[in-house]
Amino acid sequence: MAKAPEQEHPVKAFGWAARxxxxxxxxxxxxxxxxxxxxxxxxxxxCGICHTDLHNIKNEWGxxxxxxxxxxxIVGEVTEVGSKVSKVKEGDKVGVGCMxxxxxxxxxxxxxxxxxCPKMILTYGSIYADRTVTYGGYSDTxxxxxxxxxxxxxxxxxxxxxxxxxxxxxxxxxLKYFGLAEPGKHVGIVGLGGLGHVGVKFAxxxxxKVTVISTSPSKKDEALKQLGADSFLVSRDPQQMQAAIxxxxxxxxxxxxxxxxxxxxxxxxxxxxxxxxxxxxKPLDLHVFPLIMGxxxxxxxxxxxxxxxQEMIDFAAKHNITADVEVISMDYVNTAMERLAKNDVRYRxxxxxxxxxxxxxx
Ligand SMILES: [Zn+2]
Ligand SMILES: [Zn+2]
Numbered sequence: 001m002a003k004a005p006e007q008e009h010p011v012k013a014f015g016w017a018a019r020x021x022x023x024x025x026x027x028x029x030x031x032x033x034x035x036x037x038x039x040x041x042x043x044x045x046x047c048g049i050c051h052t053d054l055h056n057i058k059n060e061w062g063x064x065x066x067x068x069x070x071x072x073x074i075v076g077e078v079t080e081v082g083s084k085v086s087k088v089k090e091g092d093k094v095g096v097g098c099m100x101x102x103x104x105x106x107x108x109x110x111x112x113x114x115x116x117c118p119k120m121i122l123t124y125g126s127i128y129a130d131r132t133v134t135y136g137g138y139s140d141t142x143x144x145x146x147x148x149x150x151x152x153x154x155x156x157x158x159x160x161x162x163x164x165x166x167x168x169x170x171x172x173x174x175l176k177y178f179g180l181a182e183p184g185k186h187v188g189i190v191g192l193g194g195l196g197h198v199g200v201k202f203a204x205x206x207x208x209k210v211t212v213i214s215t216s217p218s219k220k221d222e223a224l225k226q227l228g229a230d231s232f233l234v235s236r237d238p239q240q241m242q243a244a245i246x247x248x249x250x251x252x253x254x255x256x257x258x259x260x261x262x263x264x265x266x267x268x269x270x271x272x273x274x275x276x277x278x279x280x281x282k283p284l285d286l287h288v289f290p291l292i293m294g295x296x297x298x299x300x301x302x303x304x305x306x307x308x309x310q311e312m313i314d315f316a317a318k319h320n321i322t323a324d325v326e327v328i329s330m331d332y333v334n335t336a337m338e339r340l341a342k343n344d345v346r347y348r349x350x351x352x353x354x355x356x357x358x359x360x361x362x
Contacts, residue, residue, distance in 0.1 A: 043141060053337075180208060
């Protein structure tokens with residue numbers, strides 16, 4: 001018989017979990033494995049709230065396991081390392097992003113692309129190698145194989161840096177892979193949320209020209225003045241869209257709601273690439289003709305491998321790139337989820353786990 005979450009492992013853990021598709025989060029006692037030879041254990045200090053957490057706690061993709069402790073933008077301080085760990089030591093600041101395991105033998109793993117391994121194990125809501133369910137960062141303690149541990153440079157703030165572990169790498173990786181991370185390129189960023197706003201910052205740091213494409217004209221000032229975008233397009237304004245036809249080398253589309261993509265294809269130069277990183281619940285409407293006219297492509301991209309995630313964090317620290325965050329206490333999380341559902345956040349909620357989680361235990 002399967003053991004209760006509290007008794008599966010030797011190390012006591014406490015966090016907040018969703019129990020059913022209502023997605024309501026509440027205090028939850030569980031356990032974590034003891035520190036293995038290659039494991040790093042750390043005290044969680046901050047955890048970002050990703051849009052994926054919202055989808056998952058409500059089982060919107062139909063794959064959720066309950067009880068679910070979400071959170072995959074996790075940072076903290078190392079409290080224990082296994083005997084074979086060389087990457088970090090006790091007291092170091094570290095992070096864990098979207099995954100905690102993979103097969104380490106396939107072509108993807110051998111190319112430092114654990115994120116595309118067919119046996120990739122997600123940080124929460126996945127089944128780990130020991131057959132137990134993985135639990136995420138809305139919790140007091142975390143343990144992971146050192147391969148999945150990211151070193152946090154001293155100058156990178158932990159709270160505003162946490163969202164980079166998912167939002168950051170999700171936009172950094174396609175900018176690099178699709179050849180958009182260089183001066184002279186003109187990049188479009190669709191959607192100015194958690195992903196989009198760091199997308200603008202990374203693209204600018206790479207020296208690209210950046211156009212933000214959004215449905216809300218109200219975000220224009222923020223995009224241009226706060227985030228440093230070069231121009232702003234209101235996607236619902238046919239005149240503005242018409243004037244921008246054929247101007248972009250690539251577009252990173254971060255929108256996770258249903259939206260028309262054919263107008264975006266029109267904005268691309270010949271050979272331009274539309275890269276989707278948001279995950280709408282329903283299929284998108286794709287017409288082929290706009291692709292053929294200009295040899296354009298539509299692609300997807302999902303987070304990044306661990307080597308690239310470390311590279312991204314080091315790049316962010318060097319260029320002072322962080323997310324714009326609203327730091328909240330643990331007991332505010334359900335309200336934060338409601339606000340996130342309405343995109344009422346500039347731009348990422350980050351839970352101050354280290355200072356507020358214990359108080360929610362009674
Ligand atoms: Zn995420
Ligand atoms: Zn693999």
